[in-house]
Amino acid sequence: AVACNKRGGAVPAGKSGLAPWIPVVGLEIHAQISSNSKLFSGSQVQFAAPPNSLVSFFDASLPGTLPVLNRRCVEAAVMTGLALNCSINKKSLFDRKHYFYADLPAGYQITQQRVPIAVNGSLSYSLCIDNKMSQMVTKTVRIKQIQLEQDSGKSLHDDTRCQTLVDLNRAGVGLMEVVMEPDMCCGEEAAAAVRELQLILQTLGSSQAVMAEGQLRVDANVSVHHPGEPYGVRTEVKNINSIRFLAKAVDYEIQRQIEELENGGTILNETRAFDSKLGCTVPMRDKEGKQDYRFMPEPNLPPLILYDTKSLPANMNHQQVINIDWIQERLPDLPSVKREKLVEQYGILPEHSFTLLNEDGLAEFFESVVKQTQMKPKKVIGWILNDLLSYLKQHSLTVKESPVSSILLADLLNLLEKKEISSTAAKRVLAELWKGEGKTPLEIVKEQKLELLQDQKELEQICQAVIDGQENEVMAIKAGNRKVLNKLIGLVQRKTQGRSNPVLVKQLLEKKLSE
Numbered sequence: 228a229v230a231c232n233k234r235g236g237a238v239p240a241g242k243s244g245l246a247p248w249i250p251v252v253g254l255e256i257h258a259q260i261s262s263n264s265k266l267f268s269g270s271q272v273q274f275a276a277p278p279n280s281l282v283s284f285f286d287a288s289l290p291g292t293l294p295v296l297n298r299r300c301v302e303a304a305v306m307t308g309l310a311l312n313c314s315i316n317k318k319s320l321f322d323r324k325h326y327f328y329a330d331l332p333a334g335y336q337i338t339q340q341r342v343p344i345a346v347n348g349s350l351s352y353s354l355c356i357d358n359k360m361s362q363m364v365t366k367t368v369r370i371k372q373i374q375l376e377q378d379s380g381k382s383l384h385d386d387t388r389c390q391t392l393v394d395l396n397r398a399g400v401g402l403m404e405v406v407m408e409p410d411m412c413c414g415e416e417a418a419a420a421v422r423e424l425q426l427i428l429q430t431l432g433s434s435q436a437v438m439a440e441g442q443l444r445v446d447a448n449v450s451v452h453h454p455g456e457p458y459g460v461r462t463e464v465k466n467i468n469s470i471r472f473l474a475k476a477v478d479y480e481i482q483r484q485i486e487e488l489e490n491g492g493t494i495l496n497e498t499r500a501f502d503s504k505l506g507c508t509v510p511m512r513d514k515e516g517k518q519d520y521r522f523m524p525e526p527n528l529p530p531l532i533l534y535d536t537k538s539l540p541a542n543m544n545h546q547q548v549i550n551i552d553w554i555q556e557r558l559p560d561l562p563s564v565k566r567e568k569l570v571e572q573y574g575i576l577p578e579h580s581f582t583l584l585n586e587d588g589l590a591e592f593f594e595s596v597v598k599q600t601q602m603k604p605k606k607v608i609g610w611i612l613n614d615l616l617s618y619l620k621q622h623s624l625t626v627k628e629s630p631v632s633s634i635l636l637a638d639l640l641n642l643l644e645k646k647e648i649s650s651t652a653a654k655r656v657l658a659e660l661w662k663g664e665g666k667t668p669l670e671i672v673k674e675q676k677l678e679l680l681q682d683q684k685e686l687e688q689i690c691q692a693v694i695d696g697q698e699n700e701v702m703a704i705k706a707g708n709r710k711v712l713n714k715l716i717g718l719v720q721r722k723t724q725g726r727s728n729p730v731l732v733k734q735l736l737e738k739k740l741s742e
Contacts, residue, residue, distance in 0.1 A: 308345025330380030651725030
């Protein structure tokens with residue numbers, strides 16, 4: 228595995244024991260814009276629609292068709308640029324990037340090579356030190372640019388029939404390409420940066436960023452060099468569609484390059500793919516004969532002009548222009564701000580705020596439970612993260628699919644807080660609630676007779692019976708080993724089927740043992 232020094236840079240030592248290697252990682256991320264229609268046509272955008280059912284004449288590149296820019300896509304790009312601390316270019320240009328492939332009917336892609344819509348931004352992200360959630364470090368990656376461009380169609384290769392089928396549903400769908408500078412040094416950093424970007428996009432609503440549906444695709448540029456030397460030859464690992472695979476692909480590629488160089492080999496400037504089954508990168512095509520994309524200005528689209536409040540002409544129809552300041556004022560709280568508010572408002576640990584935001588809908592679920600229960604937020608968070616989340620992960624469910632609603636969990640925690648049931652009984656009730664049979668926590672408590680024992684005399688008798696049956700443990704406690712007392716408390720709990728209050732049981736046992 229690649230050592231990733233969170234405080235400085237990654238410095239995995241080579242096998243030869245000579246100068247260490249410094250890995251360099253840069254990312255290009257294609258995010259599909261959340262829009263009802265495509266970037267330059269009125270065709271609908273829909274995942275998994277029947278092949279070639281969402282294709283306009285323009286998407287199929289029929290002669291005489293012209294592009295019409297989608298306002299929503301421009302607003303989404305501006306919003307994303309502002310959230311990533313970019314400068315928004317008030318004048319940006321569209322270009323044609325020529326290459327020939329079956330799923331690109333026009334023979335070119337409309338993109339923004341010369342003057343993109345947003346430049347010179349930054350993204351802060353956090354990651355754990357030595358996998359300890361309690362020790363986190365914040366790092367920053369520079370954003371070189373964000374550009375608007377069209378997606379291509381999809382080629383489906385049928386090897387058995389030796390044919391390729393083309394689906395143009397995706398052709399012309401709006402993309403934002405976010406180009407990150409090579410400021411990262413390992414797979415863990417790359418994964419953390421992309422996860423933070425994904426959360427920002429989802430918070431803004433500018434992209435749903437569901438990687439499983441191809442709405443967020445990552446290309447990783449990787450190279451290694453010795454300190455004080457120029458950057459090494461880089462390889463590009465294309466179309467990584469999972470954050471976990473991104474971390475593995477980058478780390479594998481770093482290690483592969485180090486081993487290749489230490490064995491006297493050279494690194495080719497090539498494009499590689501990550502094989503998730505084998506856990507390695509494999510060559511696709513080399514970049515030695517660099518492809519000439521023959522960039523040229525897009526003749527059918529004028530420059531894209533944006534305004535701010537100062538530059539907006541007085542007689543201009545506001546519906547016909549995009550005001551950068553108007554979008555800036557309406558930006559929602561970004562994930563970093565949300566985390567700070569959760570910590571400040573509820574007194575939870577910073578690492579817990581990361582977990583709450585990383586799971587879609589979990590922060591809202593937590594806040595809903597807190598509002599409906601008398602239990603302190605610090606206690607509620609334990610039930611949310613240790614019990615609710617572990618169950619959902621175990622059954623591959625999202626928060627929205629949880630059979631236990633925030634109301635039911637709040638009702639259960641209220642019973643626990645009022646000392647009507649023990650924590651052991653509460654866990655049993657929760658297990659019943661997972662079955663989704665429509666019963667309330669109180670109904671389950673009554674059905675299974677899980678109420679705390681209110682009869683203190685009965686509880687004293689049970690405690691005495693446990694003491695009488697555990698002579699060795701009693702001797703150990705009287706000799707000063709107080710930890711053994713926990714075993715006796717557990718035995719009382721077992722005899723009462725979790726219906727005794729552990730605090731009261733401890734008091735009774737201590738009293739009897741001191742007699």
